[in-house]
Amino acid sequence: MSDTKPRTPRNTLNPDLIVRTALDLMEAKGFHAFSLRGLAGELGVGPMALYTYFRNKDDLYDAIRDHLMALVPDVPPDLPWPDQVRSVCRGLRALMLQHPCLTQLLALRPLSGQETARVAEGLLGVLRASGLEPLAAARTHTTLFTYVLGATTWEIQMASERLDPDAWRRLRTSMESLSAHQFPTVVELAPELARTSGGDEQFNYGLDLLLAGLEVRKPS
Amino acid sequence: MSDTKPRTPRNTLNPDLIVRTALDLMEAKGFHAFSLRGLAGELGVGPMALYTYFRNKDDLYDAIRDHLMALVPDVPPDLPWPDQVRSVCRGLRALMLQHPCLTQLLALRPLSGQETARVAEGLLGVLRASGLEPLAAARTHTTLFTYVLGATTWEIQMASERLDPDAWRRLRTSMESLSAHQFPTVVELAPELARTSGGDEQFNYGLDLLLAGLEVRKPS
DNA sequence: CGTCGTACTATACACTGTACGTTAAGGAGG
DNA sequence: CCTCCTTAACGTACAGTGTATAGTACGACG
Numbered sequence: 490m491s492d493t494k495p496r497t498p499r500n501t502l503n504p505d506l507i508v509r510t511a512l513d514l515m516e517a518k519g520f521h522a523f524s525l526r527g528l529a530g531e532l533g534v535g536p537m538a539l540y541t542y543f544r545n546k547d548d549l550y551d552a553i554r555d556h557l558m559a560l561v562p563d564v565p566p567d568l569p570w571p572d573q574v575r576s577v578c579r580g581l582r583a584l585m586l587q588h589p590c591l592t593q594l595l596a597l598r599p600l601s602g603q604e605t606a607r608v609a610e611g612l613l614g615v616l617r618a619s620g621l622e623p624l625a626a627a628r629t630h631t632t633l634f635t636y637v638l639g640a641t642t643w644e645i646q647m648a649s650e651r652l653d654p655d656a657w658r659r660l661r662t663s664m665e666s667l668s669a670h671q672f673p674t675v676v677e678l679a680p681e682l683a684r685t686s687g688g689d690e691q692f693n694y695g696l697d698l699l700l701a702g703l704e705v706r707k708p709s
Numbered sequence: 710m711s712d713t714k715p716r717t718p719r720n721t722l723n724p725d726l727i728v729r730t731a732l733d734l735m736e737a738k739g740f741h742a743f744s745l746r747g748l749a750g751e752l753g754v755g756p757m758a759l760y761t762y763f764r765n766k767d768d769l770y771d772a773i774r775d776h777l778m779a780l781v782p783d784v785p786p787d788l789p790w791p792d793q794v795r796s797v798c799r800g801l802r803a804l805m806l807q808h809p810c811l812t813q814l815l816a817l818r819p820l821s822g823q824e825t826a827r828v829a830e831g832l833l834g835v836l837r838a839s840g841l842e843p844l845a846a847a848r849t850h851t852t853l854f855t856y857v858l859g860a861t862t863w864e865i866q867m868a869s870e871r872l873d874p875d876a877w878r879r880l881r882t883s884m885e886s887l888s889a890h891q892f893p894t895v896v897e898l899a900p901e902l903a904r905t906s907g908g909d910e911q912f913n914y915g916l917d918l919l920l921a922g923l924e925v926r927k928p929s
Numbered sequence: 930c931g932t933c934g935t936a937c938t939a940t941a942c943a944c945t946g947t948a949c950g951t952t953a954a955g956g957a958g959g
Numbered sequence: 960c961c962t963c964c965t966t967a968a969c970g971t972a973c974a975g976t977g978t979a980t981a982g983t984a985c986g987a988c989g
Contacts, residue, residue: 499936499985524976535938537978546977596816596862600870601883606892609902613894627901632860632915639859640852642816650820663821672826674833681847682829695852695919702921717968720955744945757947758968766946 497533504542507532508556511549512588520590525549547598554594558604560584564611570619571700577612578637578696585641589649592642609634620707629703633696640695644687717754724762727752728776731769732808740810745769767818774814778824780804784831790839791920797832798857798916805861809869812862840927849923853916860915864907 510531515523525546529536543549562580564573585591609630616626650656669676685691730751735743745766749756763769782800784793805811829850836846870876889896905911 497937502936525978526976537939538937540978541936593816596813596866598866598870600867601880603887606887606895610892610895613898617894617898623898624901624904627898627905628911628914629918630902631863631905631911632856632918635859635863635915636852636856637859638863639855639857642862643851643855643858646816646818647820650818660821667823667826672830674837675826675830678833678837678843678847681844682850684844685847685851691848691851694848695855698849698852698922698926699915699918700922701925702918702923705921705925706918720967722967745947746945755969757949757970760947761967 502532502534502538502542504552507539507542507549508552512553512556512590515553515590516588520593523590550594550598551602554591554598555602555604557584557588557591557594558602558608561604561608564615570615571704573615574612574633574700575693575696577608577615578633579692581608581634581637582641582692585637586645589645592638592645595638596642625706633699636695636699640692644692647686722752722754722758722762724772727759727762727769728772732773732776732810735773735810736808740813743810770814770818771822774811774818775822775824777804777808777811777814778822778828781824781828784835790835791924793835794832794853794920795913795916797828797835798853799912801828801854801857802861802912805857806865809865812858812865815858816862845926853919856915856919860912864912867906 507528511523511528514528514531518527525539526536529539532538539549543552561577561584565576568576612633613626613630616629617623621629650660664679667676675682727748731743731748734748734751738747745759746756749759752758759769763772781797781804785796788796832853833846833850836849837843841849870880884899887896895902
């Protein structure tokens with residue numbers, strides 16, 4: 490009757506499987522609810538088994554982030570450079586919307602990684618080819634990237650707020666309780682502000698603003 | 710010998726004291742290390758005492774965020790509108806740099822709050838007065854705000870990375886290990902990219918790009 | 930067949946947020 | 960003055976977290 494517990498067979502785990510399962514879990518339960526114990530449970534394994542493949546939770550985060558960045562599409566060739574920039578930025582945003590945890594992973598521990606470099610290479614190449622000097626290309630690259638990050642972070646945040654009916658109601662009432670005397674413009678533009686809290690149009694508006702500014706600055 | 714434990718006197722706590730102490734703790738120990746138990750200890754009080762004033766930790770976060778947003782300076786009058794926009798955006802960024810937890814508070818639970826409305830009112834007023842239509846003003850406001858949020862989040866992240874010598878070394882080596890064959894532009898522009906990972910110049914570059922784009926679009 | 934490295938497990942520690950029930954301080958009314 | 964009632968702060972408990980440390984059994988190799 491020696492109740493030998495069924496040890497999980499020996500080579501069931503590998504980094505890629507862990508990362509993919511972790512990503513699934515994050516998207517199913519949300520970034521905050523994700524835990525190493527939950528992940529281990531999903532894999533049918535003790536929590537400490539994960540430490541064979543990742544030094545700690547942050548290390549796993551990095552791997553997940555790189556796994557996601559690999560999904561950013563390459564720059565499409567044979568297009569005018571502003572359209573190439575638009576394409577990359579929209580692709581990055583689309584990926585962030587599809588995997589909301591990506592914004593949090595980027596905001597939590599920023600960079601490094603082969604795939605991040607690949608994305609940077611594509612955008613930087615376009616900017617250099619468009620005639621920008623090295624420093625201007627780098628500045629523009631960082632500007633574009635941080636705009637996408639901020640805009641999409643905000644958009645996801647607002648969308649998740651809308652999903653929680655309680656939070657959404659509290660937000661509406663707090664908006665409506667703002668006295669039109671104290672904050673006339675906010676109250677007057679409330680419907681417009683609601684429309685600009687996300688969506689393709691809002692994102693493209695800001696992106697085109699940056700591109701328009703860029704063309705003004707260009708010597709050509 | 711009844712060892713009556715010295716109960717803390719009755720009205721030592723109040724929301725403002727809690728928020729200020731919490732903010733101090735966050736800045737001293739970092740956003741992640743902040744805990745209700747630590748805060749209660751600092752106040753000389755049991756953890757549950759805080760629940761008299763805040764429904765939960767998120768509620769406290771909201772209060773801290775509003776407390777910080779109150780420190781964003783008002784719009785300076787008697788300036789050309791682009792300079793007014795610059796002033797507000799720079800003021801917001803300066804506050805975020807001074808209190809790095811603000812970016813995380815904004816990214817975690819977005820809006821509502823009297824002080825957030827005050828800041829929005831100032832910026833929206835400037836944009837409307839500059840001649841922008843209601844929808845364009847709202848779009849521009851969101852664009853500017855999300856740019857500041859993204860740029861400053863990134864900047865803080867990179868700065869904190871630089872402070873941790875281990876992470877910084879790992880970053881440098883991973884950068885240098887990128888093959889110049891695979892990522893020629895990234896390798897070539899490495900010094901420029903390092904320079905654009907933060908700082909006033911980088912922030913102002915992106916901000917001026919947005920403003921330049923805005924002037925192109927204006928009918929005047 | 931014996932040995933060894935390694936993939937996994939077990940246990941334990943110091944934490945976390947917070948639900949629940951209790952206690953005592955302080956002001957109000959008789 | 961005494962009593963009552965509201966309420967601020969307490970204590971205990973629970974379910975959960977990441978991870979350090981030590982142990983165990985399996986698979987491959989000599």
